[in-house]
Structure formats: structure tokens, C-alpha cells
Amino acid sequence: MSFLSRIMVLKSQAHFSAGVYNRFGGPSAGLAIEGSRKKKSGQAKSRVGLLILGFMGVYVIIGGRLVEYAMKDQEVVSSILPPDRLMASRPDILDRNGEVLATDIRTVSLFAEPNKIVDADEAVEKLSTVLPELDVRDTYKKLSVKTSHFAWLRRQLTPKQQSQILALGIPGIGFRPEKRRFYPGGSTAAHILGYVNIDNRGVAGMEKYIDDQGLADLASVGMTSDQPLEPVRLSIDLRVQNIVRDAVVNAVNNFQSKGAGAAVIDVHTGEVLAMASAPDFDPNEPQEGAKDGWLNRMTNGTFEMGSTFKTFSLAMALDTGKVKMTDSFDASKSIYIGGFTIHDFHGQRRWLTVPEIFQYSSNIGTARVIDIVGIDAQKDYLTKFGLLTKMQTELPEVKMPSQPRVWKKINSITISFGHGVSTTALQTGVAAAALVNGGKLIEPTFLPRTREQADEIATQVIKKTTSDEIRYLLDFNGYKGSGRVARVPGFAVGSKTGTADKVVNGRYSATLNFNSFIAAFPINDPKYAVITFCDEPKTGEKQYGGTISAGTAGPIAREIIRRAAPILGIEPKFGEGRSALLVSY
Secondary structure (H helix, E strand, O other): OOHHHHHHHHHHHHHHHHHHHHHOOOOOHHHHHHHHHHHHHHHHHHHHHHHHHHHHHHHHHHHHHHHHHHHHHHHHHOOOOOHHHHOOOOOOEEOOOOOEEEEEEEEEEEEEOHHHOOOHHHHHHHHHHHOOOOOHHHHHHHHOOOOOOOEEEEEEEOHHHHHHHHHHOOOOEEEEEEEEEEOOOOOOOHHHHOEEOOOOOEEEHHHHHHHHHHHHHHHHOOOOOOOOOOOEEOOOOHHHHHHHHHHHHHHHHHOOOOEEEEEEEEOOOOEEEEEEEEOOOOOOOHHHHOOOOOOOOOOOOEEEOHHHHHHHHHHHHHHHOOOOOOOEEEOOOOEEEOOEEEOOOOOOOOEEEHHHHHHOOOHHHHHHHHHHHOHHHHHHHHHHOOOOOOOOOOOOOOOOOEOOOOOOHHHHHHHHOOOOOEEEHHHHHHHHHHHHOOOEEOOOEOOOOOHHHHHHHOEEOOOHHHHHHHHHHHHHHHHHOHHHHHOOOOOOOEEEEEEEEEEEOOEEEEEEEEEEEEEEEOOOOOOEEEEEEEEOOOOOOHHHOOOOHHHOHHHHHHHHHHHHHHHOOOOOOOOOOOOHHHHHO
């Protein structure tokens, strides 16, 4: 019996004794009876009060336990990112004209609370009806851990999948809001944009560049939000980008090549208006392109660029003043050096002027020229052209060029016509732009840049007079030499082909080529440079030599210029015959 109960019993016994005494003749019996009634009423009220207090105590205890359970459950779920972090935005990526290249869309991800799953087998079976590719064994394993309070089952569901899963009515299954990166153009600008991982973090391309500028650091400490961010505008022109990608994809298919690539560069600002490498991938589903498509062959692959290097060799020779446009060199017979034979593919077997060395792409003539320049000057000029150092630009995927550890005379000769140094296609195009824009090397950018901003960072690598002479050589070759393949009616195109034998097992192959092509237009007053390549083609345009550069890489440039020049605002001029530049010489 409790302490309070004993007190109540004792009080009752006392009242009972007093009542009996008064009733049976004790003094003031009536008053005693009335007092007894009042005491009983007070006892009843006390009991009711105690009962109410008891119920209130029970409810307080229950409420406290519910609050404790809720707080405990929140702590368990906090092992994943809270909704505001999951919904953190990435900035939209736009082209130079405001067209959307990448944006965020809202989505949901499926999770489970295994401790609340009643029947794991049934849950997995039901989920498989909506998600047939679900890993049944792995999912069952996750759902069977009853001590677990959270497990991801599938990230980024479609609205239809979410609706179907909700209709299954599985206890312990829920959804978390997320954002998914969406690329409206699919593969159009894959290697420029890059892609993001499942957590919406940049993995490659400009997506990774954006994260490297501070977005990833902010996200890691929870300082991002779901509010829209200021868009990032690129230098890319989506219209030209579509044309360039079409051209390189068609080259891979039509010429049965291992790969192809191209870029269009503003020669006065260094802006990349378009760049594509094939095979590529769809950044919406990047894993599907993992085998071949992830490699950006324009910036992250290095190749021997073949005879396009003759443009740089003649430029340095003319710039030193040791060689003049009117000079002639003996190309009547092959050169034998160090056990190697230097010969011409289109041998004329006579003395050639500088323009003719360029027109006939003479290895012998170029070797004679570079011998006058000297190894040290050659190496210095190639370094100034940016062909021996790692290219500086926003894209993270940039490979370092390779060169001989020790430059001997045989190395100097072969490098003069594009064998012995491997560099990226984009930096070759950038160096070519410097040869035609007045002699200023401007590092490439995928962000908008004005001409004034470009002039501030430009480096003068050759004299303007040398640049004028190179424009003449490119124009001359485009009119009379191998560059005729890219001559588009109405547009004055200057160009140079490059066909390099590929190295297989340490030796140059007689059947596998890496073909490159540089062009500038309009060559009288260049505004844009184009670089193209075709890797290991098995076929080509027969009228231009089949699998060599003129039959493969050249047609890519022709297609790009034909379709893109009007879009870029270049007004065609018909019926002029030879260009004004050729007439002036």
C-alpha cells in the first residue's frame, strides 16, 4: 500500500470513530454528521484531481517519447545531404548568342528505410516491375539490413517512374528531391561542355572548369543553394558548332576513320567558336561513350602534324631574314643523312622557289631551308609558336606535346616537315592563326573575349611582314596546290595539307596516316582559322588523292567553311578569279 493510500485509510478510520461516538449519544451529534458529509465530498474531489494528474503524467511521458523518437530518426537520416544541399544549383551554360547548352532540371531519387521494410523479397519484386534493370541481389541485400535506416536504391528517376513506384504502396520507400544536369543539344558540344557525375559535380570540360573556379568548394561546405546562379556564357556559336560536329562525324563514317576533329578559331581574339572530336558521347548519358568517346582528340591527344609544320618552318626562315621569298633551293635529288633518306612525295626533281616548296610540299626543299635557320632558332621559334609547351586554356583536358630529348640534325630536318614532334590539333590551329593575324600568338579561350582584351595578352611571335608572306603562301597553295580541295566559291581560302605516316611498333607505317589541314578565310583579311584532322582513314575523295590529307581532312574544312562562313558574317565575293592577295604579289 502506497504512502498516500495509508494516509487516506487512517483519515477514514478517524472520521468513522468520531461519527459513531456522536451518533450514539455524544455531544453535538448533528454537527458531527454534517461535518462527516463535507469531509467525504472533499475526499471525492481529491481522488478526481489525482486521477486527472495521473492521466496528464501519462500523456506527458508519451509525448516526450514521441519527440525523442523523432529527434533520433532525424539524426539517422542526416547522414545524407539535406534537401537544400541536394537541390543546389549549377549555373546554366550558354553559347555566345544566349542559347542554352546546359541547365538543371528537377528530379527525384529513390531511397529505402530498411528498418521499416516488412518483406524485402516482396519489395524487390515490386520494384523490379518498374525498374527492370534493378540489381535484384544488391537491392535485396540493402533492404535486409534491419539495423539500417537509409539506403539509396536509384538516383534520378523520371516522373513516370516515381508515379509507378508510388502506386506500388511499399512501406519504407521514399523519394528525395535532386537536380539533374540536362544538355539540350546532346552530343553537339560534348567535349567542350564535359559532363557531371551523379551528384551534379563537374567531371570534365567546362563543367569541371566551373567547379574549379570555386563552385565545388562552396558545395563541399554547404554554401550553395537551390537559387538560380548567374549563367556562364561561352565563346561557342551553337550554329557553327552543329556544322563542325556534323562534318567530323560524317568524316568518321564516310572515310571509315578511327577519329576526326575540327575547330574554328577567331584569329584576332583567340575565341574558339566551335570544336568537335569524334567519336564523342552524349553528356546526358556519359557512360555510354566510355570506350572511345571520352577522349577529346582535339586537346587531349597529341599527333605528328605532318606537312602543316612546313608553314611554321618557312615562317621562321622568312622571319629571320636568312631566307627570302625569291630564293631557290635544290630539290633535284634526295637527301641522305644518318642512315635515313629524305625524299619528296610529289617530287619535281629540280630547284624550287619558296612558294613552290610550299605548293609541292617538298620535304627536300624544307630540309634545305631549315638547315639555314639552324637547330637552336628552330626550337626557339616552335616554342614561341606554342607548339612545344602545354597549351593554356580553360579545358582541363590538355595534353603536353612531346619532342626529342636531344635535337640532332636529323631531328631538325624531320621536325621541319612534321615528323618527330607530336602536338595537339587545337594548338596547331592557334599557332596557324598567329601566322595570319599579323604575327600575334593568342592563347585560345572558350569564354568571350574582346579584341582589346586579346591584344593585352597577345605575344608578337613573327613580324607583320612575315605574316603577310605566309598569307600569300597559304593563298597560293589554296589556288594552285593541294589546298584547292578546300577552295569554296565566293570565299578566299588559304590552306595547307599535312599527311603524316603513323608510328606502329616503333616504325612508320606505309598504310596508316594521320591527316591534318589548316586554313584561314578570307585570306585577304583573315578573320577565322580552321584546323581539321582525320585519323587512319581507309577511304577518301579519290580525285584528291584518297586517304591522304587532301582527300580526307581537306573536305572536312571545305564543308565547314562552305556552311559556316555566311553564318559568321563573311560576305561572299564571286567572279574575282585570283584573290587580291595573289594579284598584289
